[in-house]
Amino acid sequence: MNHSLVNWFKFASPASFYPLVGRLIPFFATAAAILTIAGLWVGLVVAPTDAQQGEGYRIIFVHVPASWMSMFIYCVMAFWAALGLAFNTRLSGMMTSALAPTGALFAFLSLWTGALWGKPMWGAWWVWDARLTSQLILFFLYLGFIALQAAIDDPRRADKAGAILALVGVINVPIIYFSVQWWNTLHQGASVSMTKAPSMAHTMLLGMLLMALAFWAYTIAVALMRVRCIILERELTSGWVKKNAME
């Protein structure tokens, strides 16, 4: 495998990207840990009790950041997908595949925490609320992406097919959100809505911001760890892997 493949940016070739990532992971991992502890401390201990929802509202400190992350990760995946299709760099495909499971996890956690929040507030484990329903569909999009990539053996085709699906998906996400909103107002007249967040005291906002940053740092750390595994799996034959796989 000659390494004269002209790549758009230097660290695009996995060989030089691998050690670079190795050094970044500990940084993001510790940042995620610290931010999570700080966020939970502010959210669970410092933040005041909410007037209407009592202590139950504290679930938003994990529910809202998880929803944000599930949508944000899908957009980042679409970014890498577009990059991969435009410049044909192998690395972009690997990044897209590395992000998908984490995005799916956050979509699932958002649904799980949404249900646990809905039960005490509205007495039902599942509420066909516009946002939660769209979140459910986003979870299906993630599953579709992961299933498609798992079903295709040739890594190059899996990357390209996945990239196309991610781009088609990212165009459809706003359409789906709009149509579910439209569907919700038709059937329920928007009486039950989770979007009305409780009146946000200063510390509550701080708590949510810290948790969002924590999830963000966590996503980067895990995605980089997974992209290193993918690089190793795909480049097993090339020479450089034997030398510095241990790094």
Added chain:
Amino acid sequence: MQWNSFNDFLAMGGYALYVWGSIGACVLGMGIEIWMLKLRRRAILARLLRKELTQ
């Protein structure tokens, strides 16, 4: 400080199941994801070692 004792903190104003259920799920989910990644990395390195020995 909202809570005057640790048990109140655990009781979470009667919503213990829901609040700790949510946070527990997040911590569990993230923990499992990291653990599976470690397994995956160990498997690749083992496969690499085996290939190395056979050559």
Added chain:
Amino acid sequence: MNGLLYPFQQSVRRDLLLAARHKTEIVTALFFFVIVVNLLPLGIGPDPDLLRKIAPGALWIGALLATLLGLQRLFAPDHADGTLEQMALSPQSFTLLVAGKILAHWVVAGLPVVLIAPVLGLQFDLSGRSLLILTVSLLLGTPILSLIGAVGAALTLGVRGSGALLSLLILPLYIPALIFGAGAVEADLAGLGSEGHLSLLAALLVVSTFFAPWVTTVALRVALE
């Protein structure tokens, strides 16, 4: 080389000719639709008020599944016998030929559903006006199902387990069409008028007609590599 329409028309003609040679296939896809829709009253109960309420959703989900069934045979046979390769190497634009195939698929899988929908609507005790709106929504909606479905069929071409995979990929993308289509009748019954839903459905149709063939071609070129 005379004009752009000729290759498109030939592509449609070939697929319709092939479908004509397999008449049983058209009929089975149609009966699948009829049976699926008729299962619901058996499952839910014969109460007319309830049936009238679920009729649009039932017919739309039936149309969704019937289209999904037909998508398997959109590119797979051509991929197997090498004709898809020849189409990719045609001097005419590959997207044009793919658009022809999608139109032929709609004529075989979508149109029969639209034609038989009013009859099934009667089973659900739908009034004349609702029947009309439902049929119009299916007429606008089934091409969308074929277009978006073609993207999924191209992505899963030649992949193992592509049947279940295709539905997992495509059904989430069908949801806006389902909501606007099935919601049109509901909105009309609720006095809100169905113009909003039908115009959004028409917008979806225009957007997917414009983008889907091109995206399908890109996916097919990836599959042919």
Added chain:
Amino acid sequence: MLSVSHLTCQRGERILFQDLSFELPESQWLQIAGANGAGKTSLLRILCGLAEPVAGRVTWNGKAVRENPETYHTDLLYLGHQGALKEELTPLENLALSLGMEGFAVSENTALAALHPFGLQGREHLPVRFLSAGQRRRVLLCRLLLRPASLWILDEPYTALDAHAVGFLSSLIETHLSRGGSAVLTSHQSLSLPPGLCITL
């Protein structure tokens, strides 16, 4: 003129060929020899622009084949391993429709005229399903007569052909070359053709 520079092709983790370069001027033909699985078909697919090489460029008349495929494809005729025929359609329908989709309107008797020299009288209206492998191959080769193209890329064109058909195909290739066309073939048999270039993978 077809020119290939530093072509590298990889299937899975195996490198089929590396740093392959050659040029094919007009009225020349190139034979690609090599054992099965040596990458002959992969090379042909890269030349057609169907597959993308790991490295290297393929240009036709100076322009990269994958840039805008339509212009390249007007000059290209590719016959692959598979029959590229629809089983349920008759040879006539297959020819007329496949050429129609490439923008060439073909009347029934021109198609008939192409089928006869390949000894397919009486079978024009029989679904291809009932034809033998050799007859199907000959129906496919009729495209060489009907489809104007200056570059022929033929994958194992001589398989399943009898002596008469082999002779007829060779004469077809010769007339194609004499008119300034070029051809790339893969084949196991020794070919009764004027001397041409040869690459072994």
